Every structure is written in C-alpha cells, then in structure tokens.
Amino acid sequence: MTAPAGIRIDPSLEDLYKDLHRHPELGFQEHRTAGLVGDRLRASGFDVTTGVGRTGVVGVLRNGDGPTIAMRADMDALPVREDTGLDYASTVTATDDTGKTVPVAHACGHDLHTTCLLGAADILASATSEWSGTVVLVFQPAEELGAGAQAMVDDGLWDRFPKPDVVLGQHVSPLPAGKIAGHPGASYAGSDSLRVKLVGRGAHGSMPEASVDPIVLAAATVLRLQTIISREIPSTATAVLTVGSIHAGDAANVIPGEAEIQLNIRSYNETVRGKILDSVERIVRGEAAASGAPDEPTITEIERFPVVTNDPDALRTTLDAFTDWLGASNILDPGAGAGSEDVGILATSCGAPLSYWLLGGADPSLFTTGDLTDPALLKVPSNHSPHYAPVIDPTLGTGVRALVVAARTWLGR
Template sequence: MSLKDRVDEVVAGLGGIRPELEGFYEDLHAHPELGHQEHRTATRVAERLGSCGFQVHDGVGGTGVVGVLANGDGPTVLLRADMDALPVREETGLPYASKAVGKDASGREVPVSHACGHDMHVTCLLGAARLLAAARDAWRGTLVALFQPAEEPGDGADGMLADGLTDLVPRPDVAFAQHVLPYPAGRVGTRAGSFLSAADNIRVTVHGRGAHGSAPQAAIDPVVMASMIVVRLQTIVSRELAATRPAVLTVGSVQAGTSGNVIPESAELLLNVRTYDEETRRAVLAAVRRIVTAECAASGADREPEVEEGTRFPPTVNDAAATREVAAAFAEVFGEHAGTAELQSASEDFSRIPDAFGVPYTYWALGCVDPDAYEAARRGGTVARDIPVNHSSRFAPVLQPTLDTGVRALVTATLSRLAARDGA
C-alpha cells in the first residue's frame, strides 16, 4: 500500500469529526490564554487525548500536556503544537473573534487573542491524534502528541524540559511541527536547513543629566543619545554585513521622560535582533554594544550605558534527511500544493525539545490565507499591504481548507515514519 493510500485510509474519518473540530477551533479562538496561563486550553486538550486512548501527562512545565499512544513495535514520532495567545486586540470581525482580556507577566490588563494561529495548531494536532488513534490497525509504533505552553515568551519548551520531559516520554526518532503562515490555504511548504531565525531581545539604558527643557546646555540629553543610537543601529545590517548574511535589527520601544519641558535623566531602548548563524549573531551583538557605548561617549555621558541581553530564541534548522523524507511524502499526498517554503525571520523555541532528546526534526509552513484573496493581492502587487501577517490584529487563518490541510499534513508526516501494519 502506498503512503498516499495509508494517509487516505486514516484521514477517511475526518469527515465524521470535522464539525466537532471546527467547533473546537472556534471556541478556542474565542477563549485565548496568554503564555503560562493556558489552563482552560490544557484541560480541554487533556480530556480529548484521554478520550481517544492516549496516556496523558498534564501540568508539564506548568500547563503543558503530553499524550503517548503506544501501538506495537516501531519508531516513535513526536508531534508538537504550541497553545498560547498574544496580548493583541483582535480586529478580524469574525463571529467568533476574541473579546478576552487578561493580565500579562507584569500584572497589566491587556487584550488577548490568537493572533499567531496557535489555536489552529492545537486543533490540527488533536484532529491528527484522534484519527491516528482510531486507525491503529494502519500503523505500528508510538505517537507522542505534545502541546507546549508559552512559545511567545520563549520559555515554554525550557519549562517542559526542566520538568522532566525527556524522562517522561519515550525518546522519539524524529520530531515534527508546523506553523500557519500568510500563504494560500491548502498549501504546505518544507525547507531543509535554516528555516527560522534565532532571536535576541536586548534592553539598552543610556544615562544623561536632567535639566529644564529651556536649558539644554545644562543637560546631557538622553533623548538625543537614544535617537542617535536608533539611527546608527540601522547601519549594522546595511553597512556591516554582506548581503549574503541576512539579519534584522528592530528597535521596538523607546521610553524617556514624562513631560515636554523636562530633559530626563535616562532613556531606555528595547531591541530585537534576528540572525541565522552564530557568527553573524556575535557580530551584530558586538556592533550594538560598540555603537551604544560610542554614542554615549560622543554625548559626554557621565555614566556607562547598560546593555542587557534578555530572552533568546534558538534558530530552527531543519534536518536535511528528515525534511527530504517529509517533502517527498507531501509531494505524494498534496501534489502541486506542496512546495518549498521561504526563509523566515520569525523565531521559535520548538527546536529546544528535539535538541534535548538529540533527535532530528523538521518544521514546515501551513498556508492559511483565503486562496482567492491571496491571488488577487499577488496580481495587484499588494500582498504586503492586504494580507495580514502573524501578530497582526487582523490575522486569523481561514478555517477551511487550513484545518483539513493541517490535519492531513501531520498524519502524512507521521505515517512517513511510523511502520505500516503487517502486509500493508
């Protein structure tokens, strides 16, 4: 039996559970939860895994859930979905749009929505897990379904590992994950090697000397220092890196002062750096420190600036052999709707899990935009303007065919590794 025949056999049950999966997705979308707060989501995930025969471990790393389904001798495959939402006010106009509010890590009340599609990831993995559990005569081996909290803050995978994940579940032979991206729904895209960038978050504090706004000669103005630093930092990528070494440097926040007629004592900048290899990362971070220090010295600052490195996301570098196998499986099952994904400057913490087990992984793109809308924007050259991207208040996957495609992609990748039943 061909792989496509095996996938079709397992996915034959999708029609029967599709309405339930769609309802689950809409409910999850309407009830998002921030990282480390995914209690409702985790409870519902654990219930559904248990109902279809998985051995369930909940509370892993706080709110993480892992299901293990052993089905005879054979390889072990780990499938991962992230569960958390973002502090973003949803503006999609969907009938099931989120109106939720929550409190972030600092205790501030913020709007909450699934502006990155993690609700789709959860629903697809639950659908795939249920179909594979219902068709256990079609495969042999062990399936690990892992639902990870707190991907957005970047410490969810570490939390699960610190809580003993590698001792809790069988060591997988390979790990798979997928992410919705703003490409036509119905398509899947793989990429061997570098796929997602590493990310470093940096806090810079520059110290000046405060004074009355009418007497700048009595001050060392940290606002001017911060402004010069922002401009100069943009030359790192444009003037210090070769065009063949991609990187992104963004200053996402500048905070200083409380009044227009008071020159403050200090200013704070929050930076985000994206790179794809360690050499480039070190070069960019060193350049940031050099520029910040030099601009403060040029302004005559009395105190040295503070450059603090914060949360870091690892790069996602897909294993060549595993990706080649999944790409071939996708080509067989999806035909012309399978292709090569573009290099992404987004970041993930998924790779920490297979790296901790010491196993290969591959991570692929799942299209989620209405195909007609995408094609119209492409023809008009307005994709960047008209197609909302992840983390936008207007971002939400079109429910179908995204859901069906995501379920089928997970089943396809899984069956490409799990042994077929005897005689199949």
C-alpha cells in the same frame, strides 16, 4: 485535493477551534487550554501528563514496536486586540508579567495548531491497526515568549517521556489554504530581543547645559545601531536589526533622567549573531561615553529564539509524502524565513531531526497564481496582525490530515 484514505475530519473540531479562538491565553497562562487538551487526549486513549514546563501537556500513545515520533503544537496567544470582525473573535483581556492589563488574541494561529494536533491524535488512536510505534504529543506553552520549549526540556521532557526519532510540527501561514511549504536547513531566523537603558541627567527644559540629555543620546544610538547591518555585516549574510520601541520623558519642558530602547536582531548564523551583539554593546556604551553619561547603560535580554534548522533528509521524507497526497504543485519551498520559533529546541535537546513545515491558511480565492510570486501574499493579513485569522475550511482539514500523513510516514507499517 483528495483526502488520504481513512482520514475523516471530526466535525466537532470546528467548534473546538472557535472555542479556543474565543478564549486565548498568554504564555504560561494557558490553564484553560491545557485542561481542554488533557481532557480530549484522555478521551482518545492517550496517557496524559499536565503541568510540564508549567502549563505544557504531553500525551503518549504506545502501539507496539516501532519508531517513536514527537508532534508539537503551541498553545499560547498574543497581547493583541483582535480586529477580524468574526463572530467568534476574542474580547479577552489578561494581566501580563509586568502587571499590565492587555487585550489577548490568537493572532498567530496557535489555536489552529492545537486543534489540528488534537484531531490527528484522535485519528491515530482510532486506527492503531494502521501503524506501530509510539506517538508523543507535545502541547507547548509560551512559544511567543521564546521560553516554552526550553521550559518543558528543563522540566525533564525527554527524561520523563520517550525520546523521539523525529520531531514533527507545522505552523499556519498566509499561504493559500491547501498549500504546504517547507525549507531544508536553516529555515527560520534566530532572534534576540534586547532592552537598553540609557542613563542621563535630568534638568529643566530651559537649562539643557545642566543635563545629559538621554533623548539625544538615544537618538544618536538608534542611528548608529542602523549602521551595523549595512557597514559591519558581510553583504552575503542575512540579518535584520529593528529598533521597535523608544521611550523617554513625560513632559515637553522637562529633560528626563533616562531613556529606554528595545531592539530585535534576526540572524541565521552564530558568528553573524555574535558580531551583531558585540557591535550593539560597543555602540551603546560608546555613545553613552561620548554623551558624558553619568552611569553606564544596561543591556538586558528580553527573549531569545535559536535558528530553526530543518534536517534536509527528514523534511524531504515528510514533503515527499505530502506530494503523493496533495500533488507537487501544492508543495512549495519558501526559502529561509525571518520569523522565529522555538520548536527547534525540542529536537536539538534530544538529538532528533526536525521536520517542520508551513500550512497555508489564507482564503484561496484571493490568490491568482497561488505560489510564492503571487502579489496577494503582500496583501492578505499575516500572523501577528490584529486582522489575522485563517479560514477554517479547508485549513483545519488540511492541517489535521498533514499531521496524520506525516505521522504514518514515520511510524511502522
């Protein structure tokens, strides 16, 4: 793998990455990160606006006539206790939006995204003779909450800053470092997370006849929900329904008064999504009625991510440039992934095509074939794992260069 001519990586980026990794912040709490981002962008010569969508940062660099591109990096971390053993591992805790103290870690790689985009910003700003147009850098909060992109749009993102002709971005993944992957069309699933509250009637454990047991109701509901995908959705459609949390009661001899279920739905098609959501409501209310529940259940949306759709032509333009740089063997098509992202909102809200790709971040020595058939893909830690952390070299350098190559491909000259 050779670096494109003129793209040299600032050695200080590694220290910046480690600093961000040590100091993760939850969604809409990225105040320290936003401050560092703003300072670096100003030093590179960008016009900087902070507080966009609460904690987002936008940097704009105008360099004559030409296309306008937007490049996005997310900044937030996860409520995960890091267990990587790295000397720059996070030991941070924070208060979440429920008032609970939680461990926080960059277990999804957003610290790398931020570092890479800052590195690319400095390179573009220092080589303005090689391109023309306008660069809009979007450092987004709260991707993990599915709320940050929409918050920036609602705060006038494309009214206050130049509208792009294309939106570019990347996400680090467990692919071997040095590889890049992208899929045209529907690339990442839409996601709906719901909280279901089931109301029963509490009683002493010795007198179940005096109760409407919400635990039995919850168990019946969970089992029935599992039939939606297998019995109500066409076999040609791709969808997932997971019940990830169920809670009721605090004592062995007390029948509680209510139970709570949290579930997540992944889908790629609005018709399929609507069918699943309708079925969830029908089953939840039907099981409550069948149990004789004294009150109606409630279903509350926790978060929602729309389907991420890569514009085929825009993605091909970017991947062709990557192929010229890295060689065809290092460019992969991963197919549609079940993970979710809100980057697509930035593109659809302004009518621009999206070109979004995966950046390999795993130690290449762990792989044999290095492609999507490699068994190591099932063994290396993945995003959101407490063990997840990309290898800095060559991931950081590849990520910076990928953004610069993509930017120069879309800009003038």
